[in-house]
Amino acid sequence: MSDPATVRKAKGTVFVKPEVCKGCSYCIEFCPTDCLEFSREFNAKGYHYPVLGTPDDCTGCGLCGLYCPDFAIFGARFKDIEVARVTAAARQASLDNPTS
Amino acid sequence: MSEAIQDDQDLSGMPMMDNPVMPYLRQERIPHIWCPGCGIGTTVNCFTRAIEEAASDLDKLAIVSGIGCTGRVAGYLNLDSFHTTHGRAIPFATGLKLSNPELSVVVYSGDGDLFAIGGNHFMHAARRNMDLLVVCVNNFTYGMTGGQVAPTTPIGATQTTMPYGNFENPASLPFLADAAGATFVARWTVYHVRQLTRCFKEALGKKGFRFIEILAPCPTLFLRRNRLGDGVDMVRTYKEKSVLRNGADTKEVGLGLTGEIVVGTFVDRERPTWLESMNDHFGKVFGDRYSRYGG
Amino acid sequence: MTADPKGVLTGIHFLDGDHAACEGALAAGCRFVAGYPITPSTEVVERFAQRIPLVGGLFIQMEDELAASIAILGGAWGGKKVMTVTSGPGLSLMMEHLGLAYITETPCVFIDVQRGGPSTGLPTLPAQADMMQVKWGSHGDYEIIALSPNSPQECFDLTIRAFNLTEQWRVPVFLMMDEVVGHMTERVVIPEASAIEITERRWTAKAPGTYRPYDVGADRVPEMTKAGDGHRIHVTGLTHDERGWPCMTPKQQDKLIRRLSGKIRDNADALTDIREEGCEDADVVVVSYGITSRVASAAVLRARAAGLKVGHARLVVTWPFPAARIAALASKCKAMVVPELNLGQMVHEVRLAVNGRIPVLLVDHAGGTVHDPQVILDRIQEAAR
Numbered sequence: 001m002s003d004p005a006t007v008r009k010a011k012g013t014v015f016v017k018p019e020v021c022k023g024c025s026y027c028i029e030f031c032p033t034d035c036l037e038f039s040r041e042f043n044a045k046g047y048h049y050p051v052l053g054t055p056d057d058c059t060g061c062g063l064c065g066l067y068c069p070d071f072a073i074f075g076a077r078f079k080d081i082e083v084a085r086v087t088a089a090a091r092q093a094s095l096d097n098p099t100s
Numbered sequence: 101m102s103e104a105i106q107d108d109q110d111l112s113g114m115p116m117m118d119n120p121v122m123p124y125l126r127q128e129r130i131p132h133i134w135c136p137g138c139g140i141g142t143t144v145n146c147f148t149r150a151i152e153e154a155a156s157d158l159d160k161l162a163i164v165s166g167i168g169c170t171g172r173v174a175g176y177l178n179l180d181s182f183h184t185t186h187g188r189a190i191p192f193a194t195g196l197k198l199s200n201p202e203l204s205v206v207v208y209s210g211d212g213d214l215f216a217i218g219g220n221h222f223m224h225a226a227r228r229n230m231d232l233l234v235v236c237v238n239n240f241t242y243g244m245t246g247g248q249v250a251p252t253t254p255i256g257a258t259q260t261t262m263p264y265g266n267f268e269n270p271a272s273l274p275f276l277a278d279a280a281g282a283t284f285v286a287r288w289t290v291y292h293v294r295q296l297t298r299c300f301k302e303a304l305g306k307k308g309f310r311f312i313e314i315l316a317p318c319p320t321l322f323l324r325r326n327r328l329g330d331g332v333d334m335v336r337t338y339k340e341k342s343v344l345r346n347g348a349d350t351k352e353v354g355l356g357l358t359g360e361i362v363v364g365t366f367v368d369r370e371r372p373t374w375l376e377s378m379n380d381h382f383g384k385v386f387g388d389r390y391s392r393y394g395g
Numbered sequence: 396m397t398a399d400p401k402g403v404l405t406g407i408h409f410l411d412g413d414h415a416a417c418e419g420a421l422a423a424g425c426r427f428v429a430g431y432p433i434t435p436s437t438e439v440v441e442r443f444a445q446r447i448p449l450v451g452g453l454f455i456q457m458e459d460e461l462a463a464s465i466a467i468l469g470g471a472w473g474g475k476k477v478m479t480v481t482s483g484p485g486l487s488l489m490m491e492h493l494g495l496a497y498i499t500e501t502p503c504v505f506i507d508v509q510r511g512g513p514s515t516g517l518p519t520l521p522a523q524a525d526m527m528q529v530k531w532g533s534h535g536d537y538e539i540i541a542l543s544p545n546s547p548q549e550c551f552d553l554t555i556r557a558f559n560l561t562e563q564w565r566v567p568v569f570l571m572m573d574e575v576v577g578h579m580t581e582r583v584v585i586p587e588a589s590a591i592e593i594t595e596r597r598w599t600a601k602a603p604g605t606y607r608p609y610d611v612g613a614d615r616v617p618e619m620t621k622a623g624d625g626h627r628i629h630v631t632g633l634t635h636d637e638r639g640w641p642c643m644t645p646k647q648q649d650k651l652i653r654r655l656s657g658k659i660r661d662n663a664d665a666l667t668d669i670r671e672e673g674c675e676d677a678d679v680v681v682v683s684y685g686i687t688s689r690v691a692s693a694a695v696l697r698a699r700a701a702g703l704k705v706g707h708a709r710l711v712v713t714w715p716f717p718a719a720r721i722a723a724l725a726s727k728c729k730a731m732v733v734p735e736l737n738l739g740q741m742v743h744e745v746r747l748a749v750n751g752r753i754p755v756l757l758v759d760h761a762g763g764t765v766h767d768p769q770v771i772l773d774r775i776q777e778a779a780r
Contacts, residue, residue: 015117022136025332030291047136065119066149066293069141071130074119084117126629129640159625164469175629175641180622182472183631183641185495188465191429191457195466196622198453199427199473203623224458374455382448389449 012060012077014052021072023047027064033057036064049073124148124158126178133172137323137331139290139316140170140237144177146293147208147235150300161204164193166213168244169318170237173208187217190225193232201375201394204304205231211238211252215271219251226280226309231373233303233310236273239318247321254357257326270355273313278350278367283308285350285367289315289338292363299365308373315361326357398422398555398591402450410583412550412576413438416506417446418583419554420478422591425504426452427475429466431459431485434518435574436508439480460485464492464505471501472630474621476558476596478504483512483525487532493567494533495632497655500565500609500617502596504557505529507569508577509736511762521574522762523685524737529569530714536652538659540666541569541714543684547581553711559594560666564658565616571713573736575686575765603627608639615658663715670709671724673699677706679778680728682721682745684710686765687734694734694771703779713741721748730778734758734771754778 014036021043027050028036037053050073052058058075065074076084121144134140151161158179165174167186174181180203184192189207197205207214214222214236225232241259242248249259252273253266262268277285284306288296296314303310317323317334328334338361345353346364353362372380379392402421410418417439420428428447430440444454452475457463460481467477481489486507496503509525511517529541540560542553554570561568599606599618603625609617620626629639634651636642659666673695674680683691688709698705708724710717721744725731730753733742742757749755758774760766 015119017119020131024137024330026137026142026335029332029336062120063293065121066145066297067142067290068145069134069138069290070132070136071119071121071125071141071145074117074121076117081117126640159627160623162622175631178627180627181629182469182622183629183633184465184468185491185632188461188492191462191466192469194455194457194462195427195429195469195471195477196473197469198455198466199470199475199477200621200623203473220458221462224462378453386448391451393451393453 010056010058012058012075012081013055014050014058014064014073014075016050016073018043018049018072019045020070021047021049022070023049024069026067026069027073030067031064032061033059120152121145121148124151124178125176129176132176134169135320137317137319138169139239139331139335140173142290142293143235143237143296143314143316144173146297147300148177149297150304153297154301154304156204156304160202161206162196163206163208164189164196165207166209166218168210168213168242169239170208170210171213187213188221189213190218190221190232190234194225194230197231198375205233207232207234209236210243211236211240211273212242212250215273215276216251222276223280226277226282226311228374229281229283229308229371229377231307231309231375233312235312235314237314237316238273239316239322241318241322243318243321247325254355256357257322259325272350272354274311274353274366275350277311281309281371282311282367283369283371284310284365286311286365287313287315287353287363289335289342289361289363290317291335291338291342295363308371396593396595398588398593399424400588403588403591404585405587406585408583408585409580410547411438411578411580412544412547412572413508413578414442415547415550415583416554416570416572417442418585419551420504420558421446421450422551422585422588423476423555423558424593425476425478425558426450427467427470427473427477428454428479429457429463429470430454430480431457431463433460433482433485435510435577436480436482436506438577439506439508460488461491464489465495467503468492468496468499468501471503472622476502476562478506480506480508482508482510484515486525486528490528490532493529493539494535494537496567497533497537497539498632499630500655502561502565502619503567504554504561505567505569506554507571509571509573517763519574520763521686521765522736523571523573523687524740524762526571526713526735526737526740529571536656538656539567539569539714540564540659540712541571543571543710543713544576545685545688545709546576547579547583550576551583551585555591555593559592562594562596563616565597565619566659569714571685573686607637609635609637611654615654659715663717664719666712666715667717667720668711669717669720670711672707674706674708674724674728676704677727678704678729679732679775680706680708680724681732681734681771681775682708682710683734684713684741687736690766690768691734691771693768694775697768697772698775703775705775705779710741716741716744716748718744718748721745722750725749725753728753730754730756732756732758732771732774732778734760734766734774736760736762736765
């Protein structure tokens, strides 16, 4: 932990919709880097939902999203998030200024 | 506390991203009706990733379901979708495909629907080599009606209509599909999400009668009644008990209540489809007078 | 619009009713038939299988009547005009998809060549004992249209009308033949294609995103599309809303089921087709349909020769039942006689319409042959007393 060379830097993150989670824990169980854990809070339906316990370990591989039977979580790599951000911004700009 | 991004958080600086499954769903219909720990939703993720990767023309992709929990898949997918009668998804799909051959038609239903009430249709569509991809989510039970014995229920499993344990021999679905003439037969479980996604993609790229069996947990009605734990426990069991055996003899891939689960692609062969056979045959019989049906 | 000449076998023919019905389907533009062999209906699909390769379309013999009756529904949503053909035992299996066709408003034609029942009953011998089954055989409330031909010529003509009606109203339409009409051979005139009026499917012109499969206008019949046209429709046998999505509330059930029923119930008068003969001043009116109408004609002629004032009202459209017209006839005559090849089915509808004002005498028959005209004559004479 103390050796900076061994400290991993997150390559991605996860997006969670707590309100549709049913707490099945597929994502937590099968996360390849074990970076997810149950929230301490309940959602409106009374389930604990996944949260990033060790965010630095998340690679954004997206496996959680492939497992999640309730479409409540998915992961993405930062570089893909950046592409999405730029694309969305460009789309918004063209909507704001349709003549351009 | 996490750094995961939640809907109700301030997302300033963080781009909105959509779950990759969302463009393929009728989003206003979500959340779906499936129970906590049910594996059907996982298969839907894999299916939608596959159609995305296969760059399928979504306007030409139709999905047909029968009745039951898996039968609800058609209603959630944002495709031309048909939720038909119990057991009859395959003959509906047959009519749809033959009427409009430019469609790619996928049948998505459960084990009770496809193999009990619908077993006869499965056999004949496979025999004819109807150009359909048939996906069976096998959870070993009738979920929608409350956990009755299914044609796939392993011997020894307790179900509401087998209260003292099942003594009926279950069907081995890949063996049935193989014997009936399917051109592509594979089995995966909801543990194998990447393999299943690849399998969907591969099967979508082929023609003829293709069959994929997917084992999925029914925690509410199959697992609980048999003290097999929760959904995630069963998926862990799939992980531990699965043995990859591509090209396995389908006579030897039957399933028990415990024991190994053979997964992989068992059959991959080519045969002319029903429509190809009809067109070729009429071409010979009628010569120039015959125009090929469906181009 | 008029018929596609490719399907029209223009000319004067000598055909049995089964073959004539097949020619009617081809003339009407039917290009997809799924069937399952059953006597005495099989000749319809045999001829279709023979004719369709060069007309341009498709026949498939399915594994059973359940499959045949839903394959055609898939065929309709694939864009074709569709039909299946059967007889009693097969009809029993098809009830499931009669319900699905109705609730999904899928245009389709069912031909039922009736034979004696129940169960395997009397293959190759006639009856008219499925009349109530087609109206009440599916679970749930529903309406259909049924046409009852009495000759091979009418098998041709009414099959075309059946296709036109199913496209116009989007309800399943039945051609209620019987073994005698199916197997009797007579002159059948098939006109030029340009003389055959065809009702096209009510295709939507709306763009994807604006079209909803169960939005309706004043006539309560939605526009249709087909799979592959980009509308991403959902079609379900569940109670559904205008989007086609499941919506299982008492309110939506009421709205949907009343709309579906209303399409037909409220148009029953417009759909009525009764061929009346000598009813204006009749003391006794014989109400008949299908093959029995031809036997009844013989009885009516003999009764008139004997000096009785007897009219004959033949129902060409048997469902929706023409209650208003029967009630009007009942207000002018003293009795009605209803012969049918069953132990009393449509006579119940006649009695409901007459509502006790005059006697309604049934001339029943368990099937296996047609009536002896003398038996009908005896009842006419009894009614006239």
